[in-house]
Structures are given as C-alpha cells and as structure tokens.
Amino acid sequence: MNSTTSSLPSSNQALEHQCDVLIIGSGAAGLSLALKLADHCQIIILSKSDRNEGSTRYAQGGIAAVFDEGDSIESHVADTLDAGAGLCDEEVVTYTAKEAKKALEWLINFGVPFDTEENPGGEKKYHLTREGGHSHRRILHAADATGEAIQTTLNDAVAAHPNIHFFERYNAIDLIASERTPKHCKGVYVWNRKREQVEVIRSRFITLATGGGSKVYQYTSNPDVSSGDGIAMAWRAGCRVANMEFNQFHPTCLYHPQARNFLISEALRGEGAQLCHADGTRFMHNFDKRGDLAPRDIVARAIDFEMKRLGADCMYLDISHKSADFIVKHFPNIYRKCRSLGIDITREPIPVVPAAHYSCGGVMTDLNARTDLDNVYAIGEVAYTGLHGANRMASNSLLECVVFAKAAAEHILSRLHDAPSIEAIAPWDESQVSNSDEEVIIQHNWHELRLFMWDYVGIVRTNKRLERALRRIQLLEQEIHEYYAHFKVSNNLLELRNLVMVAELIVRCAMQRKESRGLHFNLDYPDTLAHSSPTILTPTKSLIEEEPGTLST
Incomplete structure (x- = not known):
C-alpha cells in the first residue's frame, strides 16, 4: 500500500x-x-x-x-x-x-x-x-x-x-x-x-x-x-x-472525596482481603458461599444492600491482617495512594463503594x-x-x-x-452554525443525565425507574439535537451527544429483559429465567438518521 x-x-x-x-x-x-x-x-x-x-x-x-x-x-x-x-x-x-x-x-x-x-x-x-x-x-x-x-x-x-x-x-x-x-x-x-x-x-x-x-x-x-x-x-x-x-459495577472503588475514580483492585481480595462493616463484621458469607471471592455482580449488590440497610456511606475492605511487607510489595500503588489520603492499609481497613466500571x-x-x-x-x-x-x-x-x-x-x-479504493469525502460544512453562547445547557444536561442514570438504572432497577429514565433521556435528546444542529461542536457536546444515546440503549435493553441475571437486577422481575438469550437492538431507519447536525455530504 x-x-x-x-x-x-x-x-x-x-x-x-x-x-x-x-x-x-x-x-x-x-x-x-x-x-x-x-x-x-x-x-x-x-x-x-x-x-x-x-x-x-x-x-x-x-x-x-x-x-x-x-x-x-x-x-x-x-x-x-x-x-x-x-x-x-x-x-x-x-x-x-x-x-x-x-x-x-x-x-x-x-x-x-x-x-x-x-x-x-x-x-x-x-x-x-x-x-x-x-x-x-x-x-x-x-x-x-x-x-x-x-x-x-x-x-x-x-x-x-x-x-x-x-x-x-x-x-x-x-x-x-x-x-x-x-x-x-x-x-x-x-x-x-x-x-x-x-x-x-x-x-x-x-x-x-x-x-x-x-x-x-x-x-x-x-x-x-x-x-x-x-x-x-x-x-x-x-x-x-x-x-x-x-453494566458492571466494580465492588470496591475508594470512598474518599479526593479520589473519586480510584479503584481498589480485586486482587486484594484474591490475596485475602475481607469485606466488612465499620465494626469489622464480615458479611459476604451471608450472600454467597464463595464469600469475598464471589463474582463482581454478587459482591457489588451485597455492598449496595448493606449500605442501604445500615444507611452507611460505604463498606470497608480489610487486608491489615497480612504483613506490611507483603502489602507494600504486592500493592505499592494502592498503598501509596491511600497513604497520601491518610489511610494506612497495613493498619486499617479501606473505605469502599461500588462504582460503574x-x-x-x-x-x-x-x-x-x-x-x-x-x-x-x-x-x-x-x-x-x-x-x-x-x-x-x-x-x-x-x-x-x-x-x-x-x-x-x-x-x-x-x-x-x-479492499476498495479510498473514496472522496465532502468537507465539513459549518456555514449554518455559530459559536455557542449557552454552554451552561451542556453542563446542566451532563449532570442531570449522570445522576438519574445512577439513581434509576444503577445496581438495582425497577420498571418505574427505567420508564422515568427513558422519559428524561428522550427530553435530553431533543435538547441536544437542537443544540447540535445550531452550534459548533465541542468536546463536551460530542461526548454528551454520544452518552445520551448510550443511555437510551442501556435503558431499552434493560426494559426488554424480563428477569434478573448477572449484572442486571430488576426488583419487578427478581427471578432468573430457565432459558435466556442476549438482548439485541437493531437500528431502524428513523433511529440511524438521528441528527445530521452540521454534516454535509
């Protein structure tokens, strides 16, 4: 070539x-x-x-x-x-x-x-x-x-x-x-x-x-x-x-205001770390015979259940029963990160919460x-x-x-x-759009989307929550469609346009599944069906002709 x-x-x-x-x-x-x-x-x-x-x-x-x-x-x-x-x-x-x-x-x-x-x-x-x-x-x-x-x-x-x-x-x-x-x-x-x-x-x-x-x-x-x-x-x-x-929610994300995205590796549990309440009481054996080494969906739901049951902000992961040398050798980055936040994992448990992963x-x-x-x-x-x-x-x-x-x-x-030869492509046409003077709309829609997805389409779902989420998504899509058609693109706009579409795909798949299985748990369908298959969505003409925006071909 x-x-x-x-x-x-x-x-x-x-x-x-x-x-x-x-x-x-x-x-x-x-x-x-x-x-x-x-x-x-x-x-x-x-x-x-x-x-x-x-x-x-x-x-x-x-x-x-x-x-x-x-x-x-x-x-x-x-x-x-x-x-x-x-x-x-x-x-x-x-x-x-x-x-x-x-x-x-x-x-x-x-x-x-x-x-x-x-x-x-x-x-x-x-x-x-x-x-x-x-x-x-x-x-x-x-x-x-x-x-x-x-x-x-x-x-x-x-x-x-x-x-x-x-x-x-x-x-x-x-x-x-x-x-x-x-x-x-x-x-x-x-x-x-x-x-x-x-x-x-x-x-x-x-x-x-x-x-x-x-x-x-x-x-x-x-x-x-x-x-x-x-x-x-x-x-x-x-x-x-x-x-x-x-959507897999990792069971153990560090719970700390200065480290909102920091993951606590599952390898800690593989090396003997134990999930517990603030008083040190272990609880995973109440949910699965594999205890702390159960698959992630089970562990995440267990932590979510215990937090809601106790009204707690987080649960804890304790590996302090291992030697300090072992911990520092095998988990140096986690040790350093926690230590910088005032948490010594060789002596005390780590506060953790589930997070979308x-x-x-x-x-x-x-x-x-x-x-x-x-x-x-x-x-x-x-x-x-x-x-x-x-x-x-x-x-x-x-x-x-x-x-x-x-x-x-x-x-x-x-x-x-x-492979076919490379075809010509018309340049992008910005002649009908202007710079945005309403960036606050993008920021507001960002926060709203992520919050109601967490509340309504999170670790535990219900039919009503999914319906509420879909209604909000459809309203946001209308606003974003109008914004995309009239203003020049930006990083936040492009990401929001994509995320609201992904949110709709998540919700529509969730609404089609009439059971609870793996990472999808719906209180209205708590049982697992004897036979199931993947949830497949196929675009229709109306869906894939969503919004041309400034695109000119």
Missing part, C-alpha cells in the same frame, strides 16, 4: 488525511492492533486525550491465562461461563481461553514487566494471583499497575514504528457511509481539539477501540474519556448492539471482530463478542483486547490488497 498521512499545516484551513487503517482509540486494543498491522500498511491512531489516557492505564489487577500446570483451559472456560450467568457464547469463550497464553507471550516479548517469583528450585516463574470467579491462580500482573505497564510498553513500541501515525486530542464525530459500496464506510469526521476545527480522515478500514461508556453514571472508576463514543457512532451508522443492560455489552462483532459494516471492526470494551455474557469475570477484559486485536489484524491483512 502506498497510502500516506498528510502533515499538519500551520493554516487553519479544513484538513484531510488518509491511511490504510484508522484505529479510533489508543488503549490496549488499539495499540495491539496497530503493532500487528504496521509492517504491512499505514496506520493512524486517534486518541481523544493524550496517548497514555484511557481505561487500560488504570487497570490494576492483571490478565488471565493458563500458565500453571495445575490449571487448565477447560477450567478457565468453565469459570468464565459461570461468571457470565448463562449468557456467554461458549465458542467465543473457548477461543479466547485458548488464545490467552499466546496473547500474553506476545506482550512479554514486547517487554511488559509481569511480576516473577522464584520456585523452590531457584528458577524464576511468573507470579500468579487469583481474583473473584477464578478457581485457580491464573492472573499475570505487574504489581498493582498492570494496565499502566501494558500502556507504557505498547506506546513505546508504537512510537518507534514509522508506519504508525498518532493523532492526539482528536474526537471522532461520525462514521461516513460510502455511496457506492453497501455497508461500507469511507472515513470519519474528526474534531481537532487543539485547533478547534473539524477534519476528515479517509481510510480503507476503520476499527473502533474506544472503550466503554461508564461515564454515563455519576460514580465511575473510569477516566473522563469513557463516554461511549464508539458504541454511539456505530449505532448511528447502522450497527446492532447487544447486552447493553449489563465496565460495559459488558456493545457493538456486535463476529470472531474476526467485524461489525455489521463490511470494513468496520470493533475490539475491546466497545465490542460485544459474547465473551462476558451477563457479567465479566475479572482480568478477562485486557485479555479480550489483545486476543481480538490479533483476530482483527489477521482478517484485515487477508483483505488489505483487495
């Missing part, structure tokens, strides 16, 4: 770029895909913030794979199916578990510094920890900052490759449909946040690696960039989505990571592969990123030389 990217001129004119593969998102999924493709074609990676920001960076626990002789792929599969509460796609789970060790060896070859220990014979091996839902120790980790180690390592490799071009501080706005090839996208409109102008990227293949949409909730462990952009863009372009009702649903893909659009792929949290079912098992998320990056890369490479 001879495609190249344009350089950025100093003028403020409309810009156009082109490449073979456009990757929207710069976490583990996007970076892995870029590195697997870059020897063969020209790549643009789009990052909404700087290249280090995203959910990957904040992942603490690790990545699951069978490295121990006493473990097995069959056991990894069984644990994942059990955690997924009967809604996992067994073929996808088996494929992922089989590919897991090769995926981690690929990361190791790039230099990801997973922790090691010496066996009795003095030989070094990888230290394996255990997390909720796992029947064996199979989690490779880099202390308690595995995601940061992966992000840094892959970013260094990407920076060294001449065929990978990084565009930082760019928002993707919308996929642009081809007029000549059905179910094909010819590029993307993007907003350059530094220059505050809309540009065009034309590409033969497009991959969404944008992460999830947990920013739709008032309380979340995710960074601010997790605004559901890829899910909303794919839906507007005509892609199906599935299982959006299954992971979107188990997303854009429907096949085993090659391909969506309903011929040349558009989705990998990582933005995608619904069938791996997670009704509840993601700990440390399968980063694994999914790398495994399906490989699958997508292989499929793209098999089609690269036969």
Whole structure:
C-alpha cells in the first residue's frame, strides 16, 4: 500500500488525511492492533486525550491465562461461563481461553514487566494471583499497575514504528457511509481539539477501540474519556448492539472525596482481603458461599444492600491482617495512594463503594471482530463478542483486547490488497452554525443525565425507574439535537451527544429483559429465567438518521 498521512499545516484551513487503517482509540486494543498491522500498511491512531489516557492505564489487577500446570483451559472456560450467568457464547469463550497464553507471550516479548517469583528450585516463574470467579491462580500482573505497564510498553513500541501515525486530542464525530459500496464506510469526521476545527480522515478500514461508556453514571472508576463514543457512532451508522443492560459495577472503588475514580483492585481480595462493616463484621458469607471471592455482580449488590440497610456511606475492605511487607510489595500503588489520603492499609481497613466500571455489552462483532459494516471492526470494551455474557469475570477484559486485536489484524491483512479504493469525502460544512453562547445547557444536561442514570438504572432497577429514565433521556435528546444542529461542536457536546444515546440503549435493553441475571437486577422481575438469550437492538431507519447536525455530504 502506498497510502500516506498528510502533515499538519500551520493554516487553519479544513484538513484531510488518509491511511490504510484508522484505529479510533489508543488503549490496549488499539495499540495491539496497530503493532500487528504496521509492517504491512499505514496506520493512524486517534486518541481523544493524550496517548497514555484511557481505561487500560488504570487497570490494576492483571490478565488471565493458563500458565500453571495445575490449571487448565477447560477450567478457565468453565469459570468464565459461570461468571457470565448463562449468557456467554461458549465458542467465543473457548477461543479466547485458548488464545490467552499466546496473547500474553506476545506482550512479554514486547517487554511488559509481569511480576516473577522464584520456585523452590531457584528458577524464576511468573507470579500468579487469583481474583473473584477464578478457581485457580491464573492472573499475570505487574504489581498493582498492570494496565499502566501494558500502556507504557505498547506506546513505546508504537512510537518507534514509522508506519504508525498518532493523532492526539482528536474526537471522532461520525462514521461516513460510502455511496457506492453497501455497508461500507469511507472515513470519519474528526474534531481537532487543539485547533478547534473539524477534519476528515479517509481510510480503507476503520476499527473502533474506544472503550466503554461508564461515564454515563455519576460514580465511575473510569477516566473522563469513557463516554461511549464508539458504541454511539456505530449505532448511528447502522450497527446492532447487544447486552447493553449489563453494566458492571466494580465492588470496591475508594470512598474518599479526593479520589473519586480510584479503584481498589480485586486482587486484594484474591490475596485475602475481607469485606466488612465499620465494626469489622464480615458479611459476604451471608450472600454467597464463595464469600469475598464471589463474582463482581454478587459482591457489588451485597455492598449496595448493606449500605442501604445500615444507611452507611460505604463498606470497608480489610487486608491489615497480612504483613506490611507483603502489602507494600504486592500493592505499592494502592498503598501509596491511600497513604497520601491518610489511610494506612497495613493498619486499617479501606473505605469502599461500588462504582460503574465496565460495559459488558456493545457493538456486535463476529470472531474476526467485524461489525455489521463490511470494513468496520470493533475490539475491546466497545465490542460485544459474547465473551462476558451477563457479567465479566475479572482480568478477562485486557485479555479480550489483545486476543481480538490479533483476530482483527489477521482478517484485515487477508483483505488489505483487495479492499476498495479510498473514496472522496465532502468537507465539513459549518456555514449554518455559530459559536455557542449557552454552554451552561451542556453542563446542566451532563449532570442531570449522570445522576438519574445512577439513581434509576444503577445496581438495582425497577420498571418505574427505567420508564422515568427513558422519559428524561428522550427530553435530553431533543435538547441536544437542537443544540447540535445550531452550534459548533465541542468536546463536551460530542461526548454528551454520544452518552445520551448510550443511555437510551442501556435503558431499552434493560426494559426488554424480563428477569434478573448477572449484572442486571430488576426488583419487578427478581427471578432468573430457565432459558435466556442476549438482548439485541437493531437500528431502524428513523433511529440511524438521528441528527445530521452540521454534516454535509
């Protein structure tokens, strides 16, 4: 391929770029895909913030794979199916578990510094920890900052490759449909946040690696960039989505006014930490025979129940019965963060609350990571592969990123030389819009959306709460539609436009599920049905022609 990217001129004119593969998102999924493709074609990676920001960076626990002789792929599969509460796609789970060790060896070859220990014979091996839902120790980790180690390592490799071009501080706005090839996208409109102008990227293949949409909730462990952009863009372009009702709330987010997004890794419970009340009384045994190592959905509901029952602001996680040396060695970042806030975890319990953490649903893909659009792929949290079912098992998320990056890369490479030529795209038309003088509307709608989603579509739901949420969403959509049509785009507007759409998809999926299963618990349908299937939403013509805004084609 001879495609190249344009350089950025100093003028403020409309810009156009082109490449073979456009990757929207710069976490583990996007970076892995870029590195697997870059020897063969020209790549643009789009990052909404700087290249280090995203959910990957904040992942603490690790990545699951069978490295121990006493473990097995069959056991990894069984644990994942059990955690997924009967809604996992067994073929996808088996494929992922089989590919897991090769995926981690690929990361190791790039230099990801997973922790090691010496066996009795003095030989070094990888230290394996255990997390909720796992029947064996199979989690490779880099202390308690595995995601940061992966992000840094892959970013260094990407920076060294001449065929990978990084565009930082760019928002993707919308996929642009081809007029000549059905179910094909010819590029993307993007907003350059530094220059505050809309540009065009034309590409033969497009991959969404944008992460999830947990920013739709008032309380979340995710960074601010997790605004559901890829899910909303794919839906507007005509892609199906599935299982959006299954939002994973991580059981243990640090409860402190100065650390609203700081996660307390599940690995603490894997190493013996115990959930308790303020007086030290343990309670998880009242909810599940696995106690503190029950899957996340059960633990999050238990904490939520105890907080409401006692009128408490938080519960506590106590690992102080372990030696101080053990705690500081295995959890140095958590120790330092808590210590900076006046909490010594070697001597006292950690105050914790559940927080929105992971979107188990997303854009429907096949085993090659391909969506309903011929040349558009989705990998990582933005995608619904069938791996997670009704509840993601700990440390399968980063694994999914790398495994399906490989699958997508292989499929793209098999089609690269036969792909249609890059089509022309009309420039963005701003002739009918003006600068906003009502930014307060955006801020107000932001706060309202996130608060009622937390109150009405949170850990425990009811039919009335869902109906109330849908009514509010529809009103917000009308306001945002009008605003988008009349004013120039901005980061807050683009994210809000996407999040309100993701909120509607979550609520509509939740309203279709007439049972409680996994991460979806509805007091009006407390029982789990004997047979169930994924909740799939298909765009209709009226839905995907939502709002053209300033777009001109």
